[in-house]
Amino acid sequence: MTVNPPPITRYERLQRLAKRFPELDPGAIETCISLLRLSNDLSAAYDTSLSRWGLSTGRFTVLVRLYSASETEDGRSLTPAELAESSCVSRATMTGLLDTLEKDGLISREDHPEDRRMYTVSLTRKARALLEEMFPEHYRRVASLMSGLSEEERDTLRTLLAKVSTHLPAFREP
Numbered sequence: 001m002t003v004n005p006p007p008i009t010r011y012e013r014l015q016r017l018a019k020r021f022p023e024l025d026p027g028a029i030e031t032c033i034s035l036l037r038l039s040n041d042l043s044a045a046y047d048t049s050l051s052r053w054g055l056s057t058g059r060f061t062v063l064v065r066l067y068s069a070s071e072t073e074d075g076r077s078l079t080p081a082e083l084a085e086s087s088c089v090s091r092a093t094m095t096g097l098l099d100t101l102e103k104d105g106l107i108s109r110e111d112h113p114e115d116r117r118m119y120t121v122s123l124t125r126k127a128r129a130l131l132e133e134m135f136p137e138h139y140r141r142v143a144s145l146m147s148g149l150s151e152e153e154r155d156t157l158r159t160l161l162a163k164v165s166t167h168l169p170a171f172r173e174p
Contacts, residue, residue, distance in 0.1 A: 035164075049141060053134050054104070058097050061087045063106060066123045067131050077110065077120035106130070 008016075010033075014026035046057045055063070065086055069078050078086075084094035098121060101107040106127035112118035123131075146154060 049138070053130065058087070058089065058093070059101055059106075062094070062097050062101060063123065063127055063131055066107065066121060067128065070123055070128075077122040079112065079118055079120055083121060101127075 011026055011030055014024065014029050018024040018026055043057065046060075050057060050060050053060075062083055065083055066078060069076055080094050080098060081091060083098075084091045087094065089097070098107060098109070102109060105124055107121050108124055109119045109121055112120050149157065
């Protein structure tokens with residue numbers, strides 16, 4: 001009877017590869033894989049939750065940004081460029097999001113008060129009602145997701161994630 005050796009762990013495989021590629025840091029790879037998995041799982045969970053309201057994460061982000069802007073003292077509308085920048089998407093992606101939101105009656109576009117070449121975007125009553133109906137459940141879900149961390153741990157996590165994000169430009173370089 002032959003006995004198969006126990007399977008090696010990913011970390012052990014990475015350690016073996018590190019002997020061949022000295023640049024490979026097994027702990028860095030493991031941490032990056034964990035972040036990627038969490039990011040994918042969190043995105044999928046958001047998409048599933050928001051789909052019940054007929055929204056994608058991108059559409060929800062735009063609506064929340066417009067809602068927040070409308071809650072300021074001046075109750076201002078935003079331009080597509082401002083929305084794209086604050087939502088971390090390209091202007092082309094924002095145009096597509098705005099087109100579908102307008103088609104669904106969730107936003108309106110108005111001529112910019114100072115520049116005839118531009119327009120501003122604001123929420124419709126329908127969108128405001130949708131958000132105010134869904135916010136309590138959404139906020140409960142986020143609180144539940146983070147409930148396993150103390151406030152100090154959340155602060156530490158935010159700090160660590162910000163620290164990692166400062167190195168993204170170097171990662172993107174060819």
